[in-house]
Amino acid sequence: MMSAFDAFRRLTPAALVLKAIFAAVAAELLLLGFILIRRTYRKRFFTKRDARMLQIRQNWDAILSGKIPYQTWRTKPSDRRIVETLVLDEFEAAGPEESERLLKFLRASGLIEKHIFEARQHSGWRRHRALVALGRTRAPEGIPALAEGLRDRNVETRLAALRGLERMACPEAAEEILTWISEAGLTVPGLPLQCALIPCCAERPQILLPYLRHAEPTVRELLARVLGEVATPSMGTDLLQFVDDDLHELRAAAARALSQAEPLVAIEVLSELAADPVWFVRLRAIISLGKLCHEGAIPALLHGLKDSNRLVRLRAAEGLVDFKTEMAVIFEKIVATRDRYGLHAYLTALDNAGLQAKLGADLKATGSANRPDTGILLEVLRTGALPAEQRPSKEMASARASSQP
DSSP states (O other): OOOHHHHHHHSHHHHHHHHHHHHHHHHHHHHHHHHHHHHHHHHHHHHHHHHHHHHHHHTHHHHHHTSSOTHHHHTSHHHHHHHHHHHHHHHHHOOHHHHHHHHHHHHHHTHHHHHHHHHHHOOHHHHHHHHHHHHHHTOGGGHHHHHHHHTOSSHHHHHHHHHHHHHHOSHHHHHHHHHHHHHHOOOSOHHHHHHHHHHHHSSOGGGHHHHHHHSOHHHHHHHHHHHHHHOOGGGHHHHGGGTTOSOHHHHHHHHHHGGGSOHHHHHHHHHHHTTOSSHHHHHHHHHHHHHHTOGGGHHHHHHHTTOSSHHHHHHHHHHHHTOGGGHHHHHHHHHHTTOHHHHHHHHHHHHHHTOHHHHHHHHHHHHHHHOTTHHHHHHHHHHOOOHHHHSOOHHHHHHHHHHOO
């Protein structure tokens, strides 16, 4: 009697097709079985993990205080990871006292030393995770390990170390970053480096000044942007040295920082920067003049209304609108310039601030005795057209007269 295998051997081409079909079906069944087993395992894993996390959360105060010995959870990798996650998440919203308490717990339990060891000894994604976690602890003893990560050959490791130092947000972390870029230059993208330096330099922005004087042009440009974000009023005199600098970004940063300086010192310098050949330097200077809200800034802001750049005109107009007590006088000066673009910029800023009615009331309150052209100014405010644009020509007047019966 012929067996089934003999029948397959005789059907040579068809046998190959049948074997391929059986193999495909078997592979699909195996893949489906693997997916089902994996989903079942992960469901059980997350169920157990959630139950264990709830148990740990219920005993959280006892764990932090040390009433529950550290060995009960530290020797179990799953429990240790849960505790680490909970502590690092609480750091994000903790106040000064709670942060000190959490940091004390991390030191007493040895988790800080564990992260430092992993940040130095591991490689790849394990090292990246350890560097970021070390930064989230905000422990000063982790800064040297993060500084070592900055000098790694892998750019992803350098970025992870940079993110860790950004979480530190302290001058010591800024010193490490500045020392590194002065030695190696820009070996990472500029935006992550800038984002890391801003919180680190916020407490002591003066540490940027020595590096700004001696760094290479690309680094100076980046540090200038950082300085513009973190400069304080106490740095007013230190920033004057950069007003005539060849680097556009540094002049713009000095202009931005001078918005918090003494008005008597800042207005003269900012008025010069408002005439800079580079448009964004003029923009920063005009914005700073507006923030000073000092009467001495009005002439420079009026000149800014005639700038060739639209953004400069708009910010000059916004600065002038802030002088609410002198709106009528300022509006008269704007009309006297006979500049249509400056007038439209001021009216736009006035409309955005909702102060058109107030300006109209101020113009009427001054009276015709003090300002004979009050009616013209009110008409300009209403129509947005200069007086010369409002008067019809003689031809138009004669045509209107002939058309009337």
